[in-house]
Amino acid sequence: MKHVIIGNGIAGISAAEMIRQMDADASMTLIGDESFPPYCRPMISMVLEGSVGYDRLPVRGADFYDRMRIQPILGNRVTALDVDNRTVSVQGEHNISYDKLLIATGADPRPIKANNLHLKNIFFMRTAEHVRAMLEAVPSARRALVLGGGLVGFKAAYGLLHRGIPVTMLIRSGYPLALQVDPRAGQMIQDELVARGLDVRVEVHVIGFDGNSRVRRAFLSDGTELDCDMVVIGKGVTPALSFVPKNIIQVDLGILVNRHLETSVPGIYAAGDVAELIDLARNTRWVNAIWPEAVAQGRVAGMNMVGRKVAYKGSLSRNVIRIFGLDVMTAGIVNAPHDGPYEVIARDDPLRKNYRKLVFLEDRLVGMTLVNHIQQGGMLIAMMQSGRPVNISREKILSASFNYRQLIR
Amino acid sequence: MRKVIVHPQRCVGCMQCMHACATAHSKSKELFAAALESPLPKARIHVGVGLFNEGFPNRCRHCEPAPCQLACLPGAISRDVETDTVLIDPDLCINCASCAMACPFGVIRYHQHCYAPPGKVVAVKCDNCFERQMQGLIPACVEVCKAHALTFEDPSRALKRRTDEVARSVSPGVLQTDLAAGFSVLNAHKRQQIEIALRRSQS
Structure with missing residues (x-):
C-alpha cells in the first residue's frame, strides 16, 4: 500500500507514525513545504518571547523520516492533485502516485488588504522562519504594531512586550480574543495586558503603511496615523487547499470529511487545520485549527488509511493561554x-x-x-x-x- | 507488573497519602524536614471531596495512549515502559498547561519542585514513585494507606477479585465477604447525615 501524506505538521506526522505502527511494510511519502524537521508551531511565540530557543522547537528528532522509513519530499508545495489518476504533483517533481492520500496541509495566515504591504518589517507569525525574521527586526524596533486581537496577535504582543518593545494592538471587534473567550474574560485579559504597557485600540483597522523601504508609519481607519517600525499581522488563518479540485472533493471553508476523516473521494483523507468536520459543542461542521485536534485527527486518519475503520467522534475548539498573571482556558461555545x-x-x-x-x-x-x-x-x-x-x-x-x-x- | 490500584469505596479521606506523597517527593524524604523545605513539597495525589463528603484519592492513571503526552507541545511527556509510567521532564516543560486541557482526570498541577530547575514552574504529576521503586520500595501513597484504599498489585489479580465480588453479588448462594464492611457502614452513615440535614434545610 502506497501512502502519500501532504504536510509535515503534527497532523501529518501523527498519521505517519500511526501508519507505521500498524503496517510495517507500508510505503510512505511525506511532502512538506518547510524543510525543517517536524517542529512545534504553537511554540514559536515563545521563541519570540525568548523563553525557549530554536533548538527546542523540533517535536521529533532529525532522524524521524529515516526511523519511520518515510521518503520525504521537502521544501516545495503540492501544485496539483489528479484524483482520476491518483497522483499529486510537486513543484519540480514528477507526479507522485498514491493508493491512500492524506491532506494535512494545515493553514496559512489570512492576508489583509492595505497599501504598501511590501515594506520591510511587516510580518505574519505562523512559521519558525517568520519568527526568525521578526527577531532580526527586534533589536532596532522602537514601537511595534500588532494587527488583530486573536491568539496570534496576543502571543506576538506578549512576546514583544517581554522584549521591552512598546506595542499597540488594533482590534476590529469590541474586545480581545473575541473568538476564544467571552467578553468578561476578554476584559480581564485586556486589563492585564494594559497594566503591562500594551496599548489596545478597538474597532479600528489599518488601511495602509508608509516608509522608505522599511515600514515607518501606519494609517488607521479612523484617520489617525501611528509611528511604528515593526508590524505583525495576526488576522487568523485559512486552510491551505488551493491545489484541491473543488469540483471533485467537497470543500466548504475546509475540506469536508466524515467520521473516518475521509473526504468525499474514497481513499483521500484530510486532517488537522485543513479539515472541516462535526464540532461536538456546536453540533455542526467546523474547522478547529488547533494543535491537539491535529494530533488526534492525524492519528485517526492514519488508522483508517491502513484499513482500520475507526470513527472520530468530532472536534472541539479549546485553548489555554497564560498571560502574565492570568491563566485562561476555554472550550466549546464561549459566547x-x-x-x-x-x-x-x-x-x-x-x-x-x-x-x-x-x-x-x-x-x-x-x-x-x-x-x-x-x-x-x-x-x-x-x-x-x-x-x-x-x-x-x-x-x-x-x-x-x-x-x-x-x-x- | 504491579501497579497502584484505587478502591474508592474504602477511602476515608484521611489525606495521609497526600502527606506521604509530598514527603516522598521532597529533598529530605522526612515529613518534618520536608515541611521546612523551599520550594515546599506538594502532593501529586489529590483527595477530593465527593457529593456526600466521601473521599477519593485522585491520581494519574498513566493512560495508554496518554492524552497529556499527545497534547504536550514541547514533547516533555514520555512513557517509561519498564514501570508503565507517564513522566514529565521538568527541563523540557514550558508550563503551557496544554496537559491540563487534555487530562480527563484533572491530576496535573503547576508549581516549583525540588527536581525541577530552581525557580521554574512546571507541570507536576504522579511518577509512580519510580525513585522509590528503584530502591525496592512500593509507592509512598500505598505504603501509608491504612484503609487499603490504595493497593500495589498485579491489575489482573485485582480485576479477578473484583469479578468475584460481582459474581457473589449476583448469586446470593455464594459466601459473601464484604471487603470494606466498616467503611460501607461509615459512608452510609455520613451520607444519611447530610441527606437529613439537606431535607431539614429544605423544609
Whole structure:
C-alpha cells in the first residue's frame, strides 16, 4: 500500500507514525513545504518571547523520516492533485502516485488588504522562519504594531512586550480574543495586558503603511496615523487547499470529511487545520485549527488509511493561554447567544481574579470559560467530548473545589 | 507488573497519602524536614471531596495512549515502559498547561519542585514513585494507606477479585465477604447525615 501524506505538521506526522505502527511494510511519502524537521508551531511565540530557543522547537528528532522509513519530499508545495489518476504533483517533481492520500496541509495566515504591504518589517507569525525574521527586526524596533486581537496577535504582543518593545494592538471587534473567550474574560485579559504597557485600540483597522523601504508609519481607519517600525499581522488563518479540485472533493471553508476523516473521494483523507468536520459543542461542521485536534485527527486518519475503520467522534475548539498573571482556558461555545437554547451559569470573583462560566444545552455541557484555577479544566473538556449528561448540581461544577470524586457515584 | 490500584469505596479521606506523597517527593524524604523545605513539597495525589463528603484519592492513571503526552507541545511527556509510567521532564516543560486541557482526570498541577530547575514552574504529576521503586520500595501513597484504599498489585489479580465480588453479588448462594464492611457502614452513615440535614434545610 502506497501512502502519500501532504504536510509535515503534527497532523501529518501523527498519521505517519500511526501508519507505521500498524503496517510495517507500508510505503510512505511525506511532502512538506518547510524543510525543517517536524517542529512545534504553537511554540514559536515563545521563541519570540525568548523563553525557549530554536533548538527546542523540533517535536521529533532529525532522524524521524529515516526511523519511520518515510521518503520525504521537502521544501516545495503540492501544485496539483489528479484524483482520476491518483497522483499529486510537486513543484519540480514528477507526479507522485498514491493508493491512500492524506491532506494535512494545515493553514496559512489570512492576508489583509492595505497599501504598501511590501515594506520591510511587516510580518505574519505562523512559521519558525517568520519568527526568525521578526527577531532580526527586534533589536532596532522602537514601537511595534500588532494587527488583530486573536491568539496570534496576543502571543506576538506578549512576546514583544517581554522584549521591552512598546506595542499597540488594533482590534476590529469590541474586545480581545473575541473568538476564544467571552467578553468578561476578554476584559480581564485586556486589563492585564494594559497594566503591562500594551496599548489596545478597538474597532479600528489599518488601511495602509508608509516608509522608505522599511515600514515607518501606519494609517488607521479612523484617520489617525501611528509611528511604528515593526508590524505583525495576526488576522487568523485559512486552510491551505488551493491545489484541491473543488469540483471533485467537497470543500466548504475546509475540506469536508466524515467520521473516518475521509473526504468525499474514497481513499483521500484530510486532517488537522485543513479539515472541516462535526464540532461536538456546536453540533455542526467546523474547522478547529488547533494543535491537539491535529494530533488526534492525524492519528485517526492514519488508522483508517491502513484499513482500520475507526470513527472520530468530532472536534472541539479549546485553548489555554497564560498571560502574565492570568491563566485562561476555554472550550466549546464561549459566547452563547442570549436568545438561543443555551443555559449559562457564571461565577465571578474579581478580588481573586477568578471567573468561571459554563454553557449547557439541555443536559449536556457544551462550553466553558475559566479564568485562573484551570488545573482541572480537562475534566470539563472530557465531559464535553464524551457528551454524557451532566447529572450533578451545576453549581458544584462552577465551584473551584469541583473534583473528580463528584463525577463518580 | 504491579501497579497502584484505587478502591474508592474504602477511602476515608484521611489525606495521609497526600502527606506521604509530598514527603516522598521532597529533598529530605522526612515529613518534618520536608515541611521546612523551599520550594515546599506538594502532593501529586489529590483527595477530593465527593457529593456526600466521601473521599477519593485522585491520581494519574498513566493512560495508554496518554492524552497529556499527545497534547504536550514541547514533547516533555514520555512513557517509561519498564514501570508503565507517564513522566514529565521538568527541563523540557514550558508550563503551557496544554496537559491540563487534555487530562480527563484533572491530576496535573503547576508549581516549583525540588527536581525541577530552581525557580521554574512546571507541570507536576504522579511518577509512580519510580525513585522509590528503584530502591525496592512500593509507592509512598500505598505504603501509608491504612484503609487499603490504595493497593500495589498485579491489575489482573485485582480485576479477578473484583469479578468475584460481582459474581457473589449476583448469586446470593455464594459466601459473601464484604471487603470494606466498616467503611460501607461509615459512608452510609455520613451520607444519611447530610441527606437529613439537606431535607431539614429544605423544609
